[in-house]
Amino acid sequence: xxxxxxxxxxTNIHFLKWRVPFYAISLLLIAASWxxxxxxxxxxxxDFVGGQMIRxxxxxxxxxxxxxxxxxxxxxxxxxxxxxxxxxxxxxxxRMKLPEGSDERPDLANTMSQRITSALKTAHPEVRIDGVDxxxxxxxxxxxxxxxxSLLFAMIAxxxxxxxxxxxxxxxxxxxxxxxxxxxxLGMFALTQLEFDLNIVAAILTIIGYxxxxxxxxxxxxxxxxxxxxxxxxxxxxxxxVNETLARTVMTSLTVLIALIPLLLFGPASLxxxxxxxxLGIFVGTYSSIYMAAPLLIWFGVRSDxxxxxxxxxxxxxxxxxxxx
Amino acid sequence: MLDFPRWKQIWLWSLIIVVSLxxxxxxxxxxxxxxxxxxxxxxxxxGLDLAGGSHILLEADARQIASQRLETMEEAVRSVMRQASxxxxxxxxxxxxxxxxxxxxxxxxxxxxxxxxxxxVNGQGLRREWxxxxxxxxxFVLVPTQEGLDAALDQAMDSAKDVIDRRINAxxxxxxxxxxxxxxxxxxxxxxxxxxxxxxxxxxQTAKLExxxxxxxxxxxxxxxxxxxxxSQIFPYAEGTPFAGGKLAVRRxxxxxxxxxxxxxxxxxxxxxxxxxxxxxxxxxxxxFARLTTQNVNKPFAIILDNKILSAPNINEPIRGGTAQISxxxxxxxxxxxxxxxxxxxxxVDLKVIEERTxxxxxxxxxxxxxMIAMGIGTGLVLLLMLVTYGRFGFYADMALVLNVxxxxxxxxxxxxxxxxxxxxxxxxxxxxxxxANVLINERIREERHRGRRVVQAVEVGYTExxxxxxxxxxxxxxAAVLLFxxxxxxxxxxxxxxxxxxxxxxxxxxxxxxxxxxxxxRRARPTDLHI
Numbered sequence: 001x002x003x004x005x006x007x008x009x010x011t012n013i014h015f016l017k018w019r020v021p022f023y024a025i026s027l028l029l030i031a032a033s034w035x036x037x038x039x040x041x042x043x044x045x046x047d048f049v050g051g052q053m054i055r056x057x058x059x060x061x062x063x064x065x066x067x068x069x070x071x072x073x074x075x076x077x078x079x080x081x082x083x084x085x086x087x088x089x090x091x092x093x094x095r096m097k098l099p100e101g102s103d104e105r106p107d108l109a110n111t112m113s114q115r116i117t118s119a120l121k122t123a124h125p126e127v128r129i130d131g132v133d134x135x136x137x138x139x140x141x142x143x144x145x146x147x148x149x150s151l152l153f154a155m156i157a158x159x160x161x162x163x164x165x166x167x168x169x170x171x172x173x174x175x176x177x178x179x180x181x182x183x184x185x186l187g188m189f190a191l192t193q194l195e196f197d198l199n200i201v202a203a204i205l206t207i208i209g210y211x212x213x214x215x216x217x218x219x220x221x222x223x224x225x226x227x228x229x230x231x232x233x234x235x236x237x238x239x240x241x242v243n244e245t246l247a248r249t250v251m252t253s254l255t256v257l258i259a260l261i262p263l264l265l266f267g268p269a270s271l272x273x274x275x276x277x278x279x280l281g282i283f284v285g286t287y288s289s290i291y292m293a294a295p296l297l298i299w300f301g302v303r304s305d306x307x308x309x310x311x312x313x314x315x316x317x318x319x320x321x322x323x324x325x
Numbered sequence: 326m327l328d329f330p331r332w333k334q335i336w337l338w339s340l341i342i343v344v345s346l347x348x349x350x351x352x353x354x355x356x357x358x359x360x361x362x363x364x365x366x367x368x369x370x371x372g373l374d375l376a377g378g379s380h381i382l383l384e385a386d387a388r389q390i391a392s393q394r395l396e397t398m399e400e401a402v403r404s405v406m407r408q409a410s411x412x413x414x415x416x417x418x419x420x421x422x423x424x425x426x427x428x429x430x431x432x433x434x435x436x437x438x439x440x441x442x443x444x445x446v447n448g449q450g451l452r453r454e455w456x457x458x459x460x461x462x463x464x465f466v467l468v469p470t471q472e473g474l475d476a477a478l479d480q481a482m483d484s485a486k487d488v489i490d491r492r493i494n495a496x497x498x499x500x501x502x503x504x505x506x507x508x509x510x511x512x513x514x515x516x517x518x519x520x521x522x523x524x525x526x527x528x529x530q531t532a533k534l535e536x537x538x539x540x541x542x543x544x545x546x547x548x549x550x551x552x553x554x555x556x557s558q559i560f561p562y563a564e565g566t567p568f569a570g571g572k573l574a575v576r577r578x579x580x581x582x583x584x585x586x587x588x589x590x591x592x593x594x595x596x597x598x599x600x601x602x603x604x605x606x607x608x609x610x611x612x613x614f615a616r617l618t619t620q621n622v623n624k625p626f627a628i629i630l631d632n633k634i635l636s637a638p639n640i641n642e643p644i645r646g647g648t649a650q651i652s653x654x655x656x657x658x659x660x661x662x663x664x665x666x667x668x669x670x671x672x673x674v675d676l677k678v679i680e681e682r683t684x685x686x687x688x689x690x691x692x693x694x695x696x697m698i699a700m701g702i703g704t705g706l707v708l709l710l711m712l713v714t715y716g717r718f719g720f721y722a723d724m725a726l727v728l729n730v731x732x733x734x735x736x737x738x739x740x741x742x743x744x745x746x747x748x749x750x751x752x753x754x755x756x757x758x759x760x761x762a763n764v765l766i767n768e769r770i771r772e773e774r775h776r777g778r779r780v781v782q783a784v785e786v787g788y789t790e791x792x793x794x795x796x797x798x799x800x801x802x803x804x805a806a807v808l809l810f811x812x813x814x815x816x817x818x819x820x821x822x823x824x825x826x827x828x829x830x831x832x833x834x835x836x837x838x839x840x841x842x843x844x845x846x847x848r849r850a851r852p853t854d855l856h857i
Contacts (some may be wrong), residue, residue, distance in 0.1 A: 256757030
C-alpha cells in the first residue's frame with residue numbers, strides 16, 4: 001500500500017520571502033477587524049447584556065408563526081423581540097434585551113421570561129418551550145468581566161510560559177500571533193453578527209491554545225536548528241524550520257478540521273457558533289504561526305547564542321511526558 | 326527504546342483496562358444500550374443542557390437583612406425597657422439612616438438603660454454586633470457593625486439553603502444540587518425538572534406568614550392613599566384574591582408569626598368547598614393564638630403572606646385547638662405549594678431569581694443524538710486519514726486514539742464530572758488534536774529516516790525529539806483550559822474539564838502507549854526498513 005503524503009519530501013517553500021506583504025495584509029486585517037468591532041459591534045448574547053433567550057418548537061406545525069409571535073410579545077410592553085429561525089423551520093429563538101433602568105430590579109429578567117412564555121403558551125397551545133436562558137443585568141455584567149479577564153490572563157500566562165521555556169523574543173512573537181488570532185476571530189463575529197456568548201469565549205481560549213500549539217512546534221524546531229546550524233543566516237534558518245514542520249502543520253490542521261466539520265454540519269444548532277469560531281481559528285492560527293510568529297523573530301534579532309548550547313529542554317516534566325519516569 | 330520492562334508493560338496494560346472498563350457504563354447509557362444493574366456503574370453526569378433541567382441562581386437582598394435586624398432590635402429595646410423595674414420610659418424612637426436611636430425620658434435612667442442594653446449589643450463570642458453611643462446626654466444611638474451584618478447575612482443564607490433543601494425534597498424524585506455561591510447567592514440545579522416555573526414559585530416564596538388584627542379605626546380613604554394611623558401599617562391584598570388591588574391597615578404589634586407552626590396541609594373546606602391550607606401551631610403558638618382570638622371575638626384579623634393580605638376573616642369564636650385554616654382563593658396546586666412552603670419554614674430573607682437557564686428534555690436528547698453522530702463521523706474520518714498516511718504507525722495512533730476516548734470517558738465517570746454540550750465540542754477537538762502528538766512523532770521518524778538513520782535509531786530520535794515539542798505545546802493548552810475552568814461558568818467549565826482530561830490522556834496514550842507498541846513491533850519483527 002502506498003502511503004499518502006500531503007507534503008512532498010524535501011519541500012522548500014520560501015515563506016519568508018513574502019513576509020513583508022503578508023505582514024501588511026495581517027496588519028490590515030487586524031485593523032479591519034477592530035474597525036468592525038468598534039463600528040458594527042459584537043452581537044452580544046444574553047450572557048453578556050442580560051435579558052432572555054427562549055427557544056421554542058411548534059410541535060406538529062410546519063413553520064414557526066414568527067409574525068404573530070412578534071406581536072404577542074411586543075404587546076407585553078418590554079419592547080420588540082428578536083425572533084430567529086433556529087434549526088428546523090418550526091423552531092425559533094426569541095431574544096429580548098433588558099429594558100432601560102432595570103438595574104434596580106434584579107428579578108426583572110426572570111419576570112419577563114415568565115410572562116413571555118405564558119403569553120406564548122396561551123396564544124399557541126402547541127408550543128413547546130425547549131429552553132429559557134434569563135440573565136439579569138448584574139449577572140451578565142459579571143459574566144462579561146470574567147470572560148474578558150480569562151482571555152487576558154490566558155494570553156499573559158501563555159506568553160510568560162513561552163518566555164520562560166524559550167527566550168523573550170519568542171514570548172513576544174507568540175503574544176503577537178495570539179493578538180492576531182483573537183482580533184480576526186472577533187472581526188469575524190462583528191462581520192457575521194453571529195451571537196457572541198460565553199461559549200464563544202471558550203472557543204477563543206481554545207483557539208489561543210491551538211494556535212500556540214502550532215507556534216510552539218515551529219519555535220521548538222527553530223531553537224533546535226539555531227543550535228545545530230550556528231552559521232546559517234536567520235531568514236534561511238526560519239524557512240528551513242517552517243518547511244521541516246510543514247508536513248505536521250498541514251496534517252494536524254487537517255485532522256482537527258475533519259473532526260470539527262461534521263460537528264458544524266450535523267451537530268446541535270446551539271453549538272454552531274462555538275464550532276464555527278474554532279474552525280475559523282484553525283485557519284487563522286496556522287497562518288499566524290507561519291507568517292507572524294516566525295518572521296517576528298528576525299526583527300527581534302534572535303541569534304544562535306541566545307541559547308546556551310547545553311540541553312536545556314531535558315527536565316523531569318518532559319521525561320514524564322515521554323513516559324520515562 | 327526497545328527496552329520496555331515487563332513490569333512496566335503489565336502496569337500500563339492494567340491501567341488501560343481499568344480505565345476503559347470504567348467507560349463502558351457511560352458508553353452504554355449514551356448509546357442507549359442497557360447496562361446490567363448488578364454491575365458497578367460509574368456514569369458520566371449529563372449536564373443540564375443535555376439531560377434537560379433547570380439552573381436557577383438566587384440572590385438575597387442584604388439590605389432587607391439589615392432592616393430586619395433594626396426592627397428586631399427596636400422590639401428588643403422596647404421590651405427590656407418595659408420589663409425593667411421600675412420601667413424606663415423612652416421616646417422619639419427612630420430607625421432612620423440604618424441605625425436605631427431613642428431618648429430616655431429622664432437623665433437619671435441613662436446608666437441603668439446602658440446596663441440593660443449591653444447584653445443586646447454584644448453578640449455571641451467576641452463579635453460585636455452593634456456600637457452603642459450616648460449623645461446629647463439622653464439620646465442612645467445604636468449602629469450595626471459590618472461584622473455583625475456579615476454574620477447575620479451568612480446565617481440567613483445558611484438557613485435559606487436548608488429551607489430550599491426541604492422544599493425541593495418535598496416534591497421528591499429530583500436529585501437537586503443546592504449550593505451557596507459567594508456571600509449572598511444560592512445556586513439550585515435540578516436535572517430533569519419538567520416545570521421550571523413551579524420550581525421557581527416554590528423556591529422563591531418567602532412564606533412569611535403572619536396573623537395581625539385589622540385596624541378598624543383607619544379611614545378607608547387614608548388607607549387607599551397609603552397613610553397608616555400610628556401603630557399600624559398598610560398591606561396590599563395579594564393578586565388573585567377577591568379584593569386584589571385593595572389595601573388594608575393592620576396593627577403592627579400583638580400579632581402572631583407563622584414560625585411556630587408544626588404542620589401545614591392542603592385541604593378542602595367541606596362547607597364552602599374551597600381549597601384551604603390547614604395549619605397546626607406548636608404549644609406556645611396555640612396558646613398565643615387562643616389568647617388573640619379570645620380577646621378579639623367578632624373582630625377581623627388579617628392573614629398575611631409575604632407582606633400581602635390573603636384574606637381578613639372575622640373571628641367568630643375563640644380558636645383553642647391550635648389549628649387554623651388559611652383561606653385565600655387557592656387552587657388545589659397553589660394550596661399544596663403554600664403548604665409545602667409553610668412546612669419547610671419561611672425563608673429568612675427574600676431571594677430573587679437573577680439567572681435562570683432551563684432546557685427541555687426533548688432538546689437535550691436531540692443535542693446528544695446529533696452530537697454523537699457528529700462525533701462518530703469525525704472520529705471515523707480521523708482514523709482513516711491516520712491509517713492511509715502512516716500505515717502501521719497510523720494504526721498504532723488509531724488504537725491510541727480509541728483508547729484515549731475510552732480513557733476520557735472512564736476518567737470523567739470515575740471523577741463524577743459532568744458532560745455538557747460544549748463538552749462534546751471539547752471532545753471532538755481533543756480527538757482532532759490527540760493525533761497531533763503521533764503526527765509529530767511519525768513525521769520526525771520519516772525525517773530521520775531520510776537523513777539516513779537506521780530504523781531503531783530513527784524511531785528513538787523521533788520519539789525523543791518530538792516529545793519536547795509535544796510537552797511544550799500541550800502545556801499551553803492546559804494553561805488555557807485551567808483558566809477556562811477558573812473563570813468559566815456552567816457549561817464552559819464542562820468544556821474545560823474535558824479539555825484538561827483530554828490533553829493529559831492524549832499525551833499518555835499517544836506518546837507512552839504507542840511507544841510500547843512500536844517497541845514491541847521492532848523487537849519482534851526486527852524490520853530493516855520502515856513503511857512510514
